[in-house]
Each structure stands twice: as C-alpha cells, then as structure tokens.
Amino acid sequence: MSISAITPSGRSMKSVKRQRMVRWLIVFLVLWLIALLFVLPFYWMAISSLKRDIDVFRLPIRWWPDPISTYGFERVWTGPHPITKFMGNSLLVAGSRVFGEVLTASLAAYAFARMEFKGRNVIFVLYLATMIIPHQMLLVPRFILYQAIGIHDTLWALILPGMFTVFGTFLLRQFFMGIPLDLTDAAKIDGASELQCYWQIVMPLAKPAIASLMILAFVWSWNDYETPLVMLTTESRFTIPIGLTRYMDEGGGISPSLAMAGAVSSIVPVMVIFLLLQRQFIQALTRSGLKG
Amino acid sequence: MIDGQQRTHPDWVELEPPRKSRKRFSWTPYLFIAPNLLGFAAFTLLPLIFALVVSFADWDVISGMKGITWVGLENFRDGFSDPTFWKAMRITAIYVLGSIPLTVVLGLLLAVGLNGPSPGRGILRLIFFIPYIVNAVAISATWILLYHPRYGPINAILRWIGVDRPPLWLASSDWALPALIIMAIWGGVGYNAIIFLAALQTLPEDLYEASDLDGAGVIEKFRSITVPLLSPTTFFLLITGFIGSSQSWGMINLMTRGGPGTSTTVASYFIYQNAFQYYRFGYAAALSWIMFAIVLVLMLLLWVYQRRAVFYDS
Amino acid sequence: MTTFKTTRRRLVGTGIAGAALVGAAKSTAFAAPLLKMQDGVTLEVWGGVPAENGPQALVDAFTEASGIKVNYTRYVNDDTGNTQLDTALQGSTTVDAFFTYQVARLAQRINAGAALDISEKIAGDEQISAWVAETDGIFTIEDGVYHSLPTTQEMQFMFINQKIFEDAGIDVPTAGWTLDDYVGLAGELSDGMTFGTYAPMNTATLTIGQNAWYNEDGSASNFGDPLFAEHYGRHRQMVDDGIAFPWTDVIAQNLRAYAQTPFLTEQVAMWVNSPWSLRYVNDKEQYPHDFVTTFAPLPSFADGQYNNQGINNWMLGGASTQYPDEVWELIKFWLTDGAVYMLPAGKIPALMTLDQATVVDGMLGPNADELYDKAAFEAAAFDPDIRYYTDSITTGAAEISTLLSGLEDRLLIGELDVDQFISELTEGADGIIAAAQ
Known part of the structure; x- marks a missing residue:
C-alpha cells in the first residue's frame, strides 16, 4: 500500500492530514453503503406493513405503499x-x-x-x-x-x-x-x-x-x-x-x-x-x- | 436474533484451583446452589436422561409410555448408516462454515471502521446491531418477501444493475442455502462488531504509537497488532457462532422447511422432522447424541488449537 | 333462508343467534337426549379451524341448546400442532373430542387407541347410521367399528376468472369438458403476464383413487405407474410453456394450496381448488377485485374418475373422555344443526341436512350477486357425479409426503426431469415403506 510505504519523516503535515481526510471519507462512505444494505430489510418490512396483501406480490414492484393501508396494523x-x-x-x-x-x-x-x-x-x-x-x-x-x-x-x-x-x-x-x-x-x-x-x-x-x-x-x-x-x-x-x-x-x-x-x-x-x-x-x- | 443461542466466553470455563484451606464441611454452599441446581436438574438434566433412555427405543409418543419398544443400539446403527442424515450434516457444515467465519471477519472490519470518530457513529451502530435483537419470525417473514424471485426488491435491484437472470433464492436448490447464509451474516455481523469494538477499546494505545514511530501503515498495524491482540475475542466469536448456528432450526422451519428438495435440511432440522413429523422420537434422540458427540469433538480440537495459537496477554 | 340470515348476523358480531335457529335445534335433535345430560359438564374440544371462523358460534349454539359447555381449543394443523394434540391425547390434558385432517394421522390415532369407539352410538341413531351406510369412504380400521365421522365434503372444482375469459372471447367451460380442453384453454389464455391455470389437478391419484401411492398389498410404492409420469410430466410442461403458474413463485411465497393471491390479482384464469378458498373471494377488503368468479366442474380425464380424497375434517371422541354421551351429542350437532355455522369457513356439510340454497348462501356471503356466478357454483359444487375416496394404507405417509413435495419442487423448477423425478420418488418411497414395515 502506498500509504504505508511513506515514512513519517517523508511526509509533510499537510499531506498527512489530506491522506487522513481521504481515508476517513472512504471509510465513511463504505460504512454508509453497507448500512444502506442493512436497512433495506427494515425498510421493506415497514412499507410492506402499509400495503394491501394484494399489492405486495404484484408487478411492477412498488417502493412505496400506494394506496397506504392500515389494515394490517388495525388487525x-x-x-x-x-x-x-x-x-x-x-x-x-x-x-x-x-x-x-x-x-x-x-x-x-x-x-x-x-x-x-x-x-x-x-x-x-x-x-x-x-x-x-x-x-x-x-x-x-x-x-x-x-x-x-x-x-x-x-x-x-x-x-x-x-x-x-x-x-x-x-x-x-x-x-x-x-x-x-x-x-x-x-x-x-x-x-x-x-x-x-x-x-x-x-x-x-x-x-x-x-x-x-x-x-x-x-x-x-x-x-x-x-x-x-x-x-x-x-x-x-x-x-x-x-x-x-x-x-x-x-x-x-x-x-x-x-x-x-x-x-x-x-x-x-x-x-x-x-x-x-x-x-x-x-x-x-x-x-x-x-x-x- | 438468528440463532438465539446464549454465549459465554471460553475463559470462564477456566476452573479456579481450589483454594487451600482446611475448613470443616458446611451445608451453606449447597444451599446457595440448590435452587439453581434443582431447577437445572429438573428441566435440563432429567429431560436429558430421558433423551438418552429413549434413544435406545422405538417410540411414537401417541402410544404413550406403554408403546416404548427397546431396540438397543439399532437407532445409532441406523443413524450412522443413514445417508440423509449425513447429507444433512454436510449441509450443516456448509451453512456453519459459510456464515460464521465471514460474519466474524466482517464484524471485525466493521468494528475497525466504527472505532474512529465519525459522524453518525451511534446511528450506524444501531443499524448494524438491530438485526441481532429482532425475533426470528419477524426476520424470516421479511426475508421471504425480500428473496421473492419476481416481486422481491433484491432481484429488482439486481435486474436494475444489469443481472439478466438473478438467482431464484429460496426457490432453487443451489441458492436456498446461500440465501440463508446471507441472512445469517446480516443477522450476526452487528453483534460481532459490537464485541470487537469493545475489545478494540481495551487495546493498549502505546503499541500503536510505538509502531507509528516505526513507520508502520494502517494495514500493517492492523495485521501485526490488532489481529493478534484480538485473537481471544475472535476465537470466542467463532466457537460460540459454530455451536449456535449448528443448532438452529427455527429459521429453517419458518422459511424453507428444509427445501427445495433437501437442500436446506440441516441436521438439527432433520432431527426435528424425525421427531415431530415422522414420530420417530427414539431415532431423533439417537441422532441428537451423534451430533452432540461430533460437535463436542470438534470443539475440543479447536480448544486444543487455540491453546497454542491464540494470543492471551497475561 | 331465515335461518341463515340470523346465523350470519351472529357471526359478524352484531347480535346473537335468532330464536328461529335455536328453536329449530332444540325441537329436533335435542329434545330427547337433553334430559339425560349431566349438569355442569365442560367438553374440551380441539380443532384446526380458528374459533372465530365458525367453531365458536357453533359451540355457543350447542351450549345454548344442550346446556353442555364446550371449550374449543384451536390447534394449528401443522406438524407441531398435531404433535401437541397427540401428546395431549395420551397425556394428562383432557381432550373430549378432536378433529383430524389427514388420513395418515387418523389411522395413527385410532390404532394407538386414542379415539372413542362410537359404533354403538352410530347404530343407535337412525339418521346417522343410514348416512354412514350409504356413504363411501367413511374411515374404519376394522369393518363395522367406527371411531370417527367426517364433517365436511371437500370437493374440487375450477375457480374461473370470468373477465379473462370474456376479454379473450372464450366461453367458460361447462360439465363434460375434457383434459385436452383444459390444457388447450390454459394455453389460449396465457400471455406472459397472465397464466391460464394455477396448477393442474392430480390426474394420477384421481384416476387410481384409494391408496394411489401404494401397490396392491401396500408392500411397495406405486409411483412407477405411468399415470404419475404422465401427470407430473404434464404439469412440468405447462410450467415450462408458461401456461401454469411459475413454481418458483409458489415456493417463494409458500403458496402451494393457498393460491388466492395470484387468482384474485388476475394472474391466473383457472384455479383448481376447494370451497374453503371462497372466503378469500368474499373478503373484499383484503382482496379487492372487480371480476366475477365463476366455476366449472373438473374436466373429465378417465372413466369413473374421482374428484378428491374428499370427505374430511373427521371428528373423534377422546378415548379417555368421561362424557361419551355428551361427546356424541356434540358430534351429532356438528354434523347436523351445527353445520350452518361452519358455512362461512367454506365447509360444506358431509351430511347434508341443510337445504342447498342455505349452504350456497352461507358460503358465498352477502355480496354473492356481485362476486359470483351462483348457478355455476351450484353446478360445480353439487355435481352428482362427484366421487370421493379415502385411503386405507398409510405406511410412512408423512415421510413419503415430505419426499414427494421436495422432489415435486425440484421437478417443477426444472432441477429434475420427469424420469429422474419418478425414479428418485420410487426409490425413496420404497425405502421408506420397507423401513416402516
């Protein structure tokens, strides 16, 4: 890895900071991307709970309940x-x-x-x-x-x-x-x-x-x-x-x-x-x- | 919570050497353990003994105790020569080895990612962790919808990114097991990450500072400091994960009932089927003991291995 | 007619059963035996139908008419639910009467001595003994010894989406149509989004009838019979051709017999099913749809073909009950005057003491005119040619059924061809039967 190849003495404070910044940003983005995947099941759970039975297995796939039905919760x-x-x-x-x-x-x-x-x-x-x-x-x-x-x-x-x-x-x-x-x-x-x-x-x-x-x-x-x-x-x-x-x-x-x-x-x-x-x-x- | 198993650290098993003293006999300690021990004897030990006894018999429950016929070791002989059981053991091995190591590795990476200060860390932690505290029925019902080949969002996304023929998931002998493995990983990563996070915070700062001075990079530090120092935790997560996931059958019962064909019939579900579908309780008990013996031997082997390989700082 | 109306009001919770019904019940079956009943008896009854779908109203009416209290426990008719019932039957929990829904379990329970012998009770009742004598397929393990009585007829017929037929300009089939007609129509009605049919009826078991899975003496399986290869081959071909519903969806949605969603979302035009599915069509809130459901009898495919393993929902007394007389009164009530309460659950009485119009109205619900072609329903459900059978051999039936549905899945999603399917099925089933003997 290029980062590990540079010795501390060879780096200016500025570039160290910038590298940290980039690294941090990558980690941040990757984490949130994974988080999005993790949330998908809960999102699907939530919207399906507001669909009618008939709409859950129907094409095209609806990413939003329409019409919103509270039947499931009422029942x-x-x-x-x-x-x-x-x-x-x-x-x-x-x-x-x-x-x-x-x-x-x-x-x-x-x-x-x-x-x-x-x-x-x-x-x-x-x-x-x-x-x-x-x-x-x-x-x-x-x-x-x-x-x-x-x-x-x-x-x-x-x-x-x-x-x-x-x-x-x-x-x-x-x-x-x-x-x-x-x-x-x-x-x-x-x-x-x-x-x-x-x-x-x-x-x-x-x-x-x-x-x-x-x-x-x-x-x-x-x-x-x-x-x-x-x-x-x-x-x-x-x-x-x-x-x-x-x-x-x-x-x-x-x-x-x-x-x-x-x-x-x-x-x-x-x-x-x-x-x-x-x-x-x-x-x-x-x-x-x-x-x- | 995918497996629902209760976990404990291997170190706790370490028995304390008896302290040297010459006190006279006292009933007090026995009174202290009595409530727990009696309950344990009644609700765990007694049923276990029954399971042992019945494994030497043919018994279908409905005929009552009078319907028990003793068959000696026949159930065990049948078990050893039952190809379906061994296929189920193989499926169990794939399920366990497919899910647990990956869960642990991803958990570690996630923990390292979450270990630094970053905005929304609390929310991220929550997101990764929630699957662990959700009951299996809610999880299964949701994933059944997610995996639907035609109406499920997973295949909708796959089609959208250009996969022409996305997997049929639970409706395919090849994909049903991987589908369950993905679910298990999703369910377990957060827990693993939390355990690793806590362990990370106990690691000595000075080691990292010292290697900073040596000019070690992030990867290098991760490899040479973090991983070895975390090895007791890794070992703990692996071993409890193995035990827990080899025992789980609730999820299978809810999602695939062992199918399509027998592609997701893991050993513990096969045992459940024999007891509750086919009413072969003696056979089911014998299979349980065979499985128990195998798990026990594997755990002991791992134990011996960790004695030599795992790094304990003390 | 008036009887039914009162009943329905009671079921939707707006009132209690009208005097007409209770009066009717009292005046007929109950007048005499009531006097002998003990006071303060509570019967424990286990059944698979949710209490609110009929059984609760039925047992309330029974209590009102007889003074015998009934505590109805619903068990789920799956593996664990049945195991719970079985342990209760041999254990400490009292079960005075219970229902069984699979022949294999019925045989198992009776053979294990868990059921009350009701032969004498039957013999002592003119109406019921006459019915038992003239009805085929009442299950016994020994001639003349009865432990169970079926309460329901589960015939199969075709549920048909009239709109899809009209749009395609095709006439709805009627009695006398053939298997070829059926497959042909399924093809004509399929267009990639809509499937002509959900799944074909099992022509192999319905041609052979009793003990179709077993050879003559039950010593081996019968799946080598070319009828099986023919049926499963046809089903596979229809799935491959896109004229039967994709089996991958069936597995993914856990549909199997419960295919109301594809039918009511207009994805399938023809659906072989039984009356209990009517309640989904009736449910306009959860399954809104704007087509008329019409019906046809099963197409003809063999001389003397059967319709279904069709008299079902067996009621039994618990062997250890202390109240055999009261249990018998309940069984009798369930078969006769009580049957009206089970109509909304789609249960056509096995012993038809109700007139046909009452049954039809009870099953098709308050919106029948808008939802159904009533005449077609009557023609299909009350077809005089319907023949039922009941198995008598059940060796390893639970295991064979697991094996069969596993292999069927793999056949229909294209992982096995028909030859592999038949050979694996035969080999597996023979092994199961040999091991069980």
Missing part, C-alpha cells in the same frame, strides 16, 4: 388475535424469568465463585457441557415432563426453565470472582453470615453485571421462538414470536401485510429498550463476550 392491534395480548404474555414471561434467573443464578454464582465445597468443579463442568447439547433433543422430554407436572400449555412452561439457567450463573460467577475476597472476609470476621455477605456486599457491587444479565435475559426471552412453538397451544397464551406466526399463516399462506405489521409492532419495544439503554446494552453484550 394486528385490534383484530381477533391482538398483539397486545401477546405482548402482555411476553412481558409476563420475560419479567418472571428475569427475576427468577437473577435470584437463582446470583445465589449459585456466589457459591461457585466465593465458596469452597466438594463437587464444585464437577457440577460446574456438567453445567458447561449442557451448553453445547443440541437444543431440539430437550424439546420432547421437556414436553412430556411439562405434561406430567401439568404446566404444558401454560406460561410456566416458558418461565420455569428460564429461571434456572446455566448462562446466568456463568455470567455472574465471572463478575463475582472479580470482587476482592478481602471485602467479604472482613465482614465475616465481624460476624456476617454468607447470606449477609451475598446480599449486602456482593450483590450491590455487582449491579452492573446484574443489569447486564437482566437485559440479555429479557431480550432472549422476548425473542424465543422455538420453545413456545412446541410448548404452547392456546392462542391466548402465545408470546410475541409465536403470535406472529398467527399473522403469517392465518389464511394458510403468508399474509404479508399482517405479518409485516406484526413484525414492525414486535420490534418497536426492543428497539426502544435498546435506544434507552444503549450503553448498558452494549456493556451487557460485551460482558457476555469478554472477560470482566
């Missing part, structure tokens, strides 16, 4: 399968899962990170191994289990397994390990129990990690398609993704305007959360992906 929000119902279910499931997961995972993580006990490593490896098990292997056994204990086709079928996750335990264990042992050791000398150390010292310090877990668990729960597909039957209990399939196949085939109006409606809440909590969100992902 999605006020029709026989209102998305508000699905959203309520999704919120309930995600909320309960997040609460339960933080509680059980933080307790377990505290033990794994800050206590010694027999079998700790064995249990931990077992936890780890289950993470690469093909998910579909669990579907049928879980299905039968839920029927046996009577939670099949209830929201508990989604909530309960989500409350006891390996992932949450990993995430928090990692953070807990970073909190100096001296802090709790000192408290213990003053007579604090492990439970007090957990609740009064470690948990407050771990707030950022807990926020991360909450965000991730919420989004994963909100988006889960495969579990409710198999576990739920009754429409009034559907969560959003499985509810969306109702719009996809209401007539048997794809009803594009309904499906797209449903899709748009379903991603708005997640986008709002992302925009509001962008920093925490990225931190959460980073934490799930990197040390510390």
Whole structure:
C-alpha cells in the first residue's frame, strides 16, 4: 500500500492530514453503503406493513405503499388475535424469568465463585457441557415432563426453565470472582453470615453485571421462538414470536401485510429498550463476550 | 436474533484451583446452589436422561409410555448408516462454515471502521446491531418477501444493475442455502462488531504509537497488532457462532422447511422432522447424541488449537 | 333462508343467534337426549379451524341448546400442532373430542387407541347410521367399528376468472369438458403476464383413487405407474410453456394450496381448488377485485374418475373422555344443526341436512350477486357425479409426503426431469415403506 510505504519523516503535515481526510471519507462512505444494505430489510418490512396483501406480490414492484393501508396494523392491534395480548404474555414471561434467573443464578454464582465445597468443579463442568447439547433433543422430554407436572400449555412452561439457567450463573460467577475476597472476609470476621455477605456486599457491587444479565435475559426471552412453538397451544397464551406466526399463516399462506405489521409492532419495544439503554446494552453484550 | 443461542466466553470455563484451606464441611454452599441446581436438574438434566433412555427405543409418543419398544443400539446403527442424515450434516457444515467465519471477519472490519470518530457513529451502530435483537419470525417473514424471485426488491435491484437472470433464492436448490447464509451474516455481523469494538477499546494505545514511530501503515498495524491482540475475542466469536448456528432450526422451519428438495435440511432440522413429523422420537434422540458427540469433538480440537495459537496477554 | 340470515348476523358480531335457529335445534335433535345430560359438564374440544371462523358460534349454539359447555381449543394443523394434540391425547390434558385432517394421522390415532369407539352410538341413531351406510369412504380400521365421522365434503372444482375469459372471447367451460380442453384453454389464455391455470389437478391419484401411492398389498410404492409420469410430466410442461403458474413463485411465497393471491390479482384464469378458498373471494377488503368468479366442474380425464380424497375434517371422541354421551351429542350437532355455522369457513356439510340454497348462501356471503356466478357454483359444487375416496394404507405417509413435495419442487423448477423425478420418488418411497414395515 502506498500509504504505508511513506515514512513519517517523508511526509509533510499537510499531506498527512489530506491522506487522513481521504481515508476517513472512504471509510465513511463504505460504512454508509453497507448500512444502506442493512436497512433495506427494515425498510421493506415497514412499507410492506402499509400495503394491501394484494399489492405486495404484484408487478411492477412498488417502493412505496400506494394506496397506504392500515389494515394490517388495525388487525394486528385490534383484530381477533391482538398483539397486545401477546405482548402482555411476553412481558409476563420475560419479567418472571428475569427475576427468577437473577435470584437463582446470583445465589449459585456466589457459591461457585466465593465458596469452597466438594463437587464444585464437577457440577460446574456438567453445567458447561449442557451448553453445547443440541437444543431440539430437550424439546420432547421437556414436553412430556411439562405434561406430567401439568404446566404444558401454560406460561410456566416458558418461565420455569428460564429461571434456572446455566448462562446466568456463568455470567455472574465471572463478575463475582472479580470482587476482592478481602471485602467479604472482613465482614465475616465481624460476624456476617454468607447470606449477609451475598446480599449486602456482593450483590450491590455487582449491579452492573446484574443489569447486564437482566437485559440479555429479557431480550432472549422476548425473542424465543422455538420453545413456545412446541410448548404452547392456546392462542391466548402465545408470546410475541409465536403470535406472529398467527399473522403469517392465518389464511394458510403468508399474509404479508399482517405479518409485516406484526413484525414492525414486535420490534418497536426492543428497539426502544435498546435506544434507552444503549450503553448498558452494549456493556451487557460485551460482558457476555469478554472477560470482566 | 438468528440463532438465539446464549454465549459465554471460553475463559470462564477456566476452573479456579481450589483454594487451600482446611475448613470443616458446611451445608451453606449447597444451599446457595440448590435452587439453581434443582431447577437445572429438573428441566435440563432429567429431560436429558430421558433423551438418552429413549434413544435406545422405538417410540411414537401417541402410544404413550406403554408403546416404548427397546431396540438397543439399532437407532445409532441406523443413524450412522443413514445417508440423509449425513447429507444433512454436510449441509450443516456448509451453512456453519459459510456464515460464521465471514460474519466474524466482517464484524471485525466493521468494528475497525466504527472505532474512529465519525459522524453518525451511534446511528450506524444501531443499524448494524438491530438485526441481532429482532425475533426470528419477524426476520424470516421479511426475508421471504425480500428473496421473492419476481416481486422481491433484491432481484429488482439486481435486474436494475444489469443481472439478466438473478438467482431464484429460496426457490432453487443451489441458492436456498446461500440465501440463508446471507441472512445469517446480516443477522450476526452487528453483534460481532459490537464485541470487537469493545475489545478494540481495551487495546493498549502505546503499541500503536510505538509502531507509528516505526513507520508502520494502517494495514500493517492492523495485521501485526490488532489481529493478534484480538485473537481471544475472535476465537470466542467463532466457537460460540459454530455451536449456535449448528443448532438452529427455527429459521429453517419458518422459511424453507428444509427445501427445495433437501437442500436446506440441516441436521438439527432433520432431527426435528424425525421427531415431530415422522414420530420417530427414539431415532431423533439417537441422532441428537451423534451430533452432540461430533460437535463436542470438534470443539475440543479447536480448544486444543487455540491453546497454542491464540494470543492471551497475561 | 331465515335461518341463515340470523346465523350470519351472529357471526359478524352484531347480535346473537335468532330464536328461529335455536328453536329449530332444540325441537329436533335435542329434545330427547337433553334430559339425560349431566349438569355442569365442560367438553374440551380441539380443532384446526380458528374459533372465530365458525367453531365458536357453533359451540355457543350447542351450549345454548344442550346446556353442555364446550371449550374449543384451536390447534394449528401443522406438524407441531398435531404433535401437541397427540401428546395431549395420551397425556394428562383432557381432550373430549378432536378433529383430524389427514388420513395418515387418523389411522395413527385410532390404532394407538386414542379415539372413542362410537359404533354403538352410530347404530343407535337412525339418521346417522343410514348416512354412514350409504356413504363411501367413511374411515374404519376394522369393518363395522367406527371411531370417527367426517364433517365436511371437500370437493374440487375450477375457480374461473370470468373477465379473462370474456376479454379473450372464450366461453367458460361447462360439465363434460375434457383434459385436452383444459390444457388447450390454459394455453389460449396465457400471455406472459397472465397464466391460464394455477396448477393442474392430480390426474394420477384421481384416476387410481384409494391408496394411489401404494401397490396392491401396500408392500411397495406405486409411483412407477405411468399415470404419475404422465401427470407430473404434464404439469412440468405447462410450467415450462408458461401456461401454469411459475413454481418458483409458489415456493417463494409458500403458496402451494393457498393460491388466492395470484387468482384474485388476475394472474391466473383457472384455479383448481376447494370451497374453503371462497372466503378469500368474499373478503373484499383484503382482496379487492372487480371480476366475477365463476366455476366449472373438473374436466373429465378417465372413466369413473374421482374428484378428491374428499370427505374430511373427521371428528373423534377422546378415548379417555368421561362424557361419551355428551361427546356424541356434540358430534351429532356438528354434523347436523351445527353445520350452518361452519358455512362461512367454506365447509360444506358431509351430511347434508341443510337445504342447498342455505349452504350456497352461507358460503358465498352477502355480496354473492356481485362476486359470483351462483348457478355455476351450484353446478360445480353439487355435481352428482362427484366421487370421493379415502385411503386405507398409510405406511410412512408423512415421510413419503415430505419426499414427494421436495422432489415435486425440484421437478417443477426444472432441477429434475420427469424420469429422474419418478425414479428418485420410487426409490425413496420404497425405502421408506420397507423401513416402516
């Protein structure tokens, strides 16, 4: 590359500046070009949601809805399968899962990170191994289990397994390990129990990690398609993704305007959360992906 | 979110060597892990054991538990000699190798591009990232429209730039898998870029300054500093990506149902079909175990490799 | 006529069923058995039709007439939906009655002991036993032992865009037209933008009839029969010639049987389909169109040809139900007085107790005069020559059907030729059958 061939001493300040400028401009343009490609699906989703079914598969292709039809949205929000119902279910499931997961995972993580006990490593490896098990292997056994204990086709079928996750335990264990042992050791000398150390010292310090877990668990729960597909039957209990399939196949085939109006409606809440909590969100992902 | 998998960093697996102490036995740690462990045992371990048991049997669900017939290793023997299953494994390999490495590389490039100060960086980040947090049903429904050979905007653009016979995408055995791979890349690049971005910000400035003094160019610095320093992150993204995308079947179920023909029947979808379409639950369980074993071995091999090749700064 | 009007009002949500209907129901089927019914019974019923398209109104009317409550659960009639029903049938969830829509699943469920034996109930009911005796293709796994009754007739006929025919100056075909006429017309009506037909009917299965996929004793597949090569070859040729709808679009849009959009956007002139598709034509808001839909019976292609595997939507009692009497009352109601509520969903009653005019009005909706040629519909749907069949062999049917539709896709988008198609299909299906035995 010509740029790298020039030594710093051979360059005037001006040409360095100009080269930086050109480079910056190229990067900028390329980035926006790619961004345009990335946005296309969302653009198409949005305009298709405002078309009539009959106009979606019709030539010539229309890049703008004409006539604009709000039928899809009306039906999605006020029709026989209102998305508000699905959203309520999704919120309930995600909320309960997040609460339960933080509680059980933080307790377990505290033990794994800050206590010694027999079998700790064995249990931990077992936890780890289950993470690469093909998910579909669990579907049928879980299905039968839920029927046996009577939670099949209830929201508990989604909530309960989500409350006891390996992932949450990993995430928090990692953070807990970073909190100096001296802090709790000192408290213990003053007579604090492990439970007090957990609740009064470690948990407050771990707030950022807990926020991360909450965000991730919420989004994963909100988006889960495969579990409710198999576990739920009754429409009034559907969560959003499985509810969306109702719009996809209401007539048997794809009803594009309904499906797209449903899709748009379903991603708005997640986008709002992302925009509001962008920093925490990225931190959460980073934490799930990197040390510390 | 294309794969819906949960990710964790390989480093976390590092087991802490037991601290040396001679405390007497206490129930407290077990009480702490009890809620999580019991739930885990009930909802993951128990079903797994059932899946193991049933893999030695023929079972069609509808006949109930009394309809279980034990067949020993037959399901596993059938699995090893089932050409459709191995074709599905091959398709899985193409899907995974076609999407994940490219996603990681593009994610890295994007992260480097986004790392400098540039106007609209926040918006760009949002744009690239959004696909990751959108549910699979919304994504699939949208891409079905995008890929339509006649009415889809993708082929409209291709025709406009002069491609006479644009691909038929989901309606072609040759293009359906690439179409799914493109979607997977679209869905995963933003996530990868965000992880890389965070990693980039932890890289020591002084290394770059030092190489500036040596007269290294942008490309040179990228190659000799950025890439090696980011290798733990790269490895993490590759391995979690491999696992996640080898397990995904929801998208296939929504978009192609494994077709045309069997061109997009990945192994996990084939397993799903055997269980839920053909009611061969024992066979499906056996195939799952075979697949699990293969993934496990591959991951261990990668693990050994990364032990030697990946650069950790500590 | 008055009965129907009340019904429709109720379905569009502007009022409750009129006294006429309820009165009618009470006075006929229900007067006697009502006395024996237990109070406070709630039946759990699983069906594939969305509740608001008819079943809810039907079970409400049933409750009103009998005092038996019904909780209708809609399951999606796909793989996961059916698996859910099956686990419910053998598991802890109560299912008192349920619907089944594929013969293979019907056989599987009955053979697994999931269904209630209703032979005695049928024998004890004069009207229904007479109907069962005279109707071909009522499914049994053993002579004289009944577990299921079909509620719906799904005949096939041609939906025709009258405007395209008029513009081309061609007469709409009528009974007695032939397969050659059909292919010829499809050619004449195609111009690159419009396709003469969506897809031809399967002349192979409709000529052979029962167990068309299997040889005599069900030990191997029957796809080597030249009728299959002939049908699939014809379909492929029609796609290649641009006179049948492009299969690439069918795959891309996930259309298969649901081809209402191409028909109602005037992209196809002739469409072989069944009455349940009428509701899309009725839906002027989502599918605005300004042509009249007319109809023709299927063209003739063989002596004694069948029309469809056509009596369908089987209703069964759950084997573990505690209320067999109440379940039987519901089945009876669904077959007789309740059938009127299923008309807007395009379900022609299997047991025709309603008069034809009521059925026609119920199916064609309030704008029938503007949307349809009513006389042509009656001629096509109530053609006395319609013959149905029902399979009795279902070995590996789910797998064969996946194989078939996968290969069919590849044939029709030009990736296989007919010979390859037939040989791969035969080989695959034989393997499936051998493995399943």
